[in-house]
Amino acid sequence: MDITQLLAFSMQNDASDLHLSPKNPPIVRVYGEIKRVKSEPLESEHIRAMLYSVMSEDERAEYEREMEIDFAIAFGDKARFRVNAYTTRNGTTAVFRLIPSLIPTMEELDLPPVMRYFAELEKGLVLVTGPTGSGKSTTLAAMVNYINQNSAKHILTIEDPVEFFHTSQKSLVNHREIGPDSKSFARALKSALREDPDVIMVGEMRDYETISLALTAAETGHLVFGTLHSNSATKTVDRIIDVFPTGDKEMVRAMVASSLQGVIAQILVKRADGAGRMAVHEILVGTNAVRNLIRENQISQLFSMLQTGSRYGMVTMEESVEMLLEEDLITRNEAKRVLSQVKEDDSSSQAEGDVSMSLGGGTSGADAGGRTMGRDPSSPDANGKKQVGTSGGKAGDDDDGEGYSF
Secondary structure, X not given: OOHHHHHHHHHHOOEEEEEEOEOOOOEEEEOOEEEEEEOOOEXXXXXXXXXXXXXXXXXXXXXXXXOEEEEEEEEOOOEEEEEEEEEEOOEEEEEEEEEEOOOOOOOOOOOOHHHHHHHOOOOEEEEEEOOOOOXXXXXXXXXXXXXXXXXXXXXXXXXXXXXXXXXXXXXXXXXXXXXXOEXXXXXXXXXXXXXXOOEEEEOOOOOHHHHHHHHHHHHOOOEEEEEEOOOOHHHHHHHHHHOOOHHHHHHHHHHHHHHEEEEEEEEEEEOOOOOOEEEEEEEEEOOHHHHHHHHOOOHXXXXXXXXXXXXXXXXXXXXXXXXXXXXXXXXXXXXXXXXXXXXXXXXXXXXXXXXXXXXXXXXXXXXXXXXXXXXXXXXXXXXXXXXXXXXXXXXXXXXOOOEEEO
């Protein structure tokens, strides 16, 4: 089998990820579950040959020099794949993350109305957070797509690598990829301030310098979207401030308070009907009360604002989960799993009893709606730079959930 067949197979089986690892058969992740393809174990040399067939010469040289690399490829006009190739004790290993070629709309993802409000802002900082594979890129892509379709603006994206490709419509959209187009997020952001952008999308706010420049851009009249790997809205605010040295924290709190427009934390949950996954959201809106709490270093009280701010579009993760359970979109066991994860994540920053909603009760935010995505945002979409063909690949059978026939 070759890489073209494996990629086609992954798409046909709604896989979000394809893993190639020496001494193992190809493995796909479908709706969050790992499935082994019924095939012979792969050898390191075979995996390397498949990777080199879709890499440029520069990418091959970088992989051989650094022993790991991130890049992206296009699979005809059907999809793109974000690729991470790395080296383990057994040899060359790789993961292919499927990115659908068609950018979903906010309506298709059933995003809450407050997200449209975020997309229509003129300036400020909007963060989408969550664990790896929680659909952050898809949510951001839908919001950028909304701006592109409805406003005449200059949108600049800075990513590593570029995932969703937006074709300029009402807006002018320019994509910059770390590596080929700029040396680092910080350098690209610093340059962005002189490139006349209205909207800047930062693929990942990883370090002190990037976060500092993003805050500066938001303060100076730009709308900045970014992602962080944090599991709740309150922890996101904490994480931004904690990146800075102790002596700068008061200044940073003032910057965050003046520029933060919203935080969207999301987690994927399994649908009760087995037809994939959907997202539940926790949404913090930068109201005057929220800004005052941040400025005065009362971050622990932000959760109370989430609980009482439904009229502004705010919602807690617990309220979102409860609404899905009431609509029979998820099972009680899945609700318990997510709520236990949320409580565990919040236990270090919230007093005992803050997360008090039970599965049988509690209140839900009427206006906000912890709305769900209509399909799994981490699975299958855009146009691309390298073509690797589209033939081959036959959808297999589930075999009682244990594996796939290739």
